[in-house]
Amino acid sequence: MWGASVSNRQLLILEAAARLIARRGVRGLRVEELAAEAGVSVGLVYYHFGDRAGLMQQTWEFINERAERYTTSERDPLDDPRGYLEEMLLFELQDDPEVMENSTAWGEFRATAVFTPDLGRQLREATAQWVDDAAYLILAAQKTGDAGREVDALGAAERLTTLIEGLSERWLSGSVSLARARDLLRGAIVRELGPLPVSAAQKID
Amino acid sequence: MWGASVSNRQLLILEAAARLIARRGVRGLRVEELAAEAGVSVGLVYYHFGDRAGLMQQTWEFINERAERYTTSERDPLDDPRGYLEEMLLFELQDDPEVMENSTAWGEFRATAVFTPDLGRQLREATAQWVDDAAYLILAAQKTGDAGREVDALGAAERLTTLIEGLSERWLSGSVSLARARDLLRGAIVRELGPLPVSAAQKID
DNA sequence: AAAAACAAACTGAAGTTTCAGTCACGTTAG
DNA sequence: CTAACGTGACTGAAACTTCAGTTTGTTTTT
Numbered sequence: 001m002w003g004a005s006v007s008n009r010q011l012l013i014l015e016a017a018a019r020l021i022a023r024r025g026v027r028g029l030r031v032e033e034l035a036a037e038a039g040v041s042v043g044l045v046y047y048h049f050g051d052r053a054g055l056m057q058q059t060w061e062f063i064n065e066r067a068e069r070y071t072t073s074e075r076d077p078l079d080d081p082r083g084y085l086e087e088m089l090l091f092e093l094q095d096d097p098e099v100m101e102n103s104t105a106w107g108e109f110r111a112t113a114v115f116t117p118d119l120g121r122q123l124r125e126a127t128a129q130w131v132d133d134a135a136y137l138i139l140a141a142q143k144t145g146d147a148g149r150e151v152d153a154l155g156a157a158e159r160l161t162t163l164i165e166g167l168s169e170r171w172l173s174g175s176v177s178l179a180r181a182r183d184l185l186r187g188a189i190v191r192e193l194g195p196l197p198v199s200a201a202q203k204i205d
Numbered sequence: 206m207w208g209a210s211v212s213n214r215q216l217l218i219l220e221a222a223a224r225l226i227a228r229r230g231v232r233g234l235r236v237e238e239l240a241a242e243a244g245v246s247v248g249l250v251y252y253h254f255g256d257r258a259g260l261m262q263q264t265w266e267f268i269n270e271r272a273e274r275y276t277t278s279e280r281d282p283l284d285d286p287r288g289y290l291e292e293m294l295l296f297e298l299q300d301d302p303e304v305m306e307n308s309t310a311w312g313e314f315r316a317t318a319v320f321t322p323d324l325g326r327q328l329r330e331a332t333a334q335w336v337d338d339a340a341y342l343i344l345a346a347q348k349t350g351d352a353g354r355e356v357d358a359l360g361a362a363e364r365l366t367t368l369i370e371g372l373s374e375r376w377l378s379g380s381v382s383l384a385r386a387r388d389l390l391r392g393a394i395v396r397e398l399g400p401l402p403v404s405a406a407q408k409i410d
Numbered sequence: 411a412a413a414a415a416c417a418a419a420c421t422g423a424a425g426t427t428t429c430a431g432t433c434a435c436g437t438t439a440g
Numbered sequence: 441c442t443a444a445c446g447t448g449a450c451t452g453a454a455a456c457t458t459c460a461g462t463t464t465g466t467t468t469t470t
Contacts, residue, residue: 023320025320031431032429040447041448042430043433043447044445044446044447046431047445112230114374115229120378127375155392158381159392166369169370174329176363214419245420247456248422252421
């Protein structure tokens with residue numbers, strides 16, 4: 001897709017950065033360590049990314065693009081919006097290296113954004129997008145009858161996505177097990193959208 | 206209580222540390238800046254706390270103890286457990302310097318704990334305590350009829366406290382307004398515990 | 411009660427480490 | 441040839457830590 005603008009070597013560095021951020025955090029990432037992890041020289045990192053800030057910026061974009069790519073299920077959202085939503089949300093809580101890498105990086109960026117307004121803007125946009133996607137799915141679920149009509153779609157979307165951020169951080173810091181986090185999220189979905197009707201496509205009237 | 210083990214000057218330093226962590230983050234805290242903020246010499250910080258890690262450790266304890274002190278309302282929890290719970294939870298989302306300082310510091314420590322197992326243990330304990338307190342209040346609310354009998358107290362407590370952590374971070378990073386965050390939390394409480402009966406003390410039967 | 415001895419608290423400049431960023435110089439592809 | 445790619449030793453500033461010495465307060469001695 002953007003294969004033209006990012007060379008092999010750059011990709012190598014970005015992947016290493018994502019890996020290292022998951023291991024040491026945004027603030028714990030050392031350029032020299034990154035170079036070693038990627039198997040390139042320190043100079044090359046600066047050659048391609050200018051400075052540390054540029055590297056972080058690109059890494060952030062890289063992580064988001066990668067997440068978008070693998071989050072997107074091949075199923076049609078409008079076919080089973082509630083199922084799609086559940087899948088989308090539960091996706092963030094998985095014992096998969098790439099997902100954990102992403103979650104950790106997101107958590108780091110969120111924590112960092114509290115002190116650096118620049119990052120804040122990007123974070124707000126990405127978050128708003130995520131909330132909107134969820135709200136859209138909830139509205140769709142209401143139309144198919146898989147969510148109660150009285151449900152406040154935007155509020156539910158905000159609460160559920162926020163909850164995931166909290167669960168993700170608790171999980172990654174060892175405060176809850178993965179299984180428990182997933183259970184809690186499923187419980188929250190039921191409480192927000194109401195129980196799933198026995199016949200999925202049945203209309204509530 | 207531990208007035209004997211912490212001197213005036215140490216307290217001064219810890220207070221300054223809490224203030225600075227809220228302003229610059231755990232990783233952004235500079236020992237020299239801390240000394241200036243506290244109005245003491247750099248050497249004294251090391252004299253009392255050994256090294257940077259020791260300082261962080263003690264600061265974390267200090268913040269927890271202070272939070273516990275001011276979170277405790279003078280009202281009797283068993284008189285109106287649901288009201289007490291709401292107050293306790295909403296307390297974390299307030300436009301008050303000391304609360305913001307604490308929330309920011311908590312967020313920082315949570316984010317840091319993902320990469321430093323030492324802090325992780327303490328964080329787990331503090332979190333577990335908080336969840337337990339909330340669960341206890343929910344159980345009490347069920348007895349007074351202010352929460353549905355079918356409510357899963359522990360699950361609700363875990364979800365609500367986790368949600369607050371998420372809301373707090375979104376608020377502090379500017380992703381949601383304070384008013385919206387409070388609304389979302391109130392909404393979550395209703396969805397978890399059910400609507401508050403018109404007559405508060407009335408038993409559901 | 412004054413002086414001396416001692417201990418704890420405290421200072422700030424000097425020493426050490428860490429780390430982002432640079433630079434002079436090789437290598438490869440078109 | 442040349443322009444892009446790539447290297448790794450080096451630099452300087454910022455930050456952590458140490459330490460020799462000062463101040464302050466308490467206890468013991470005469």
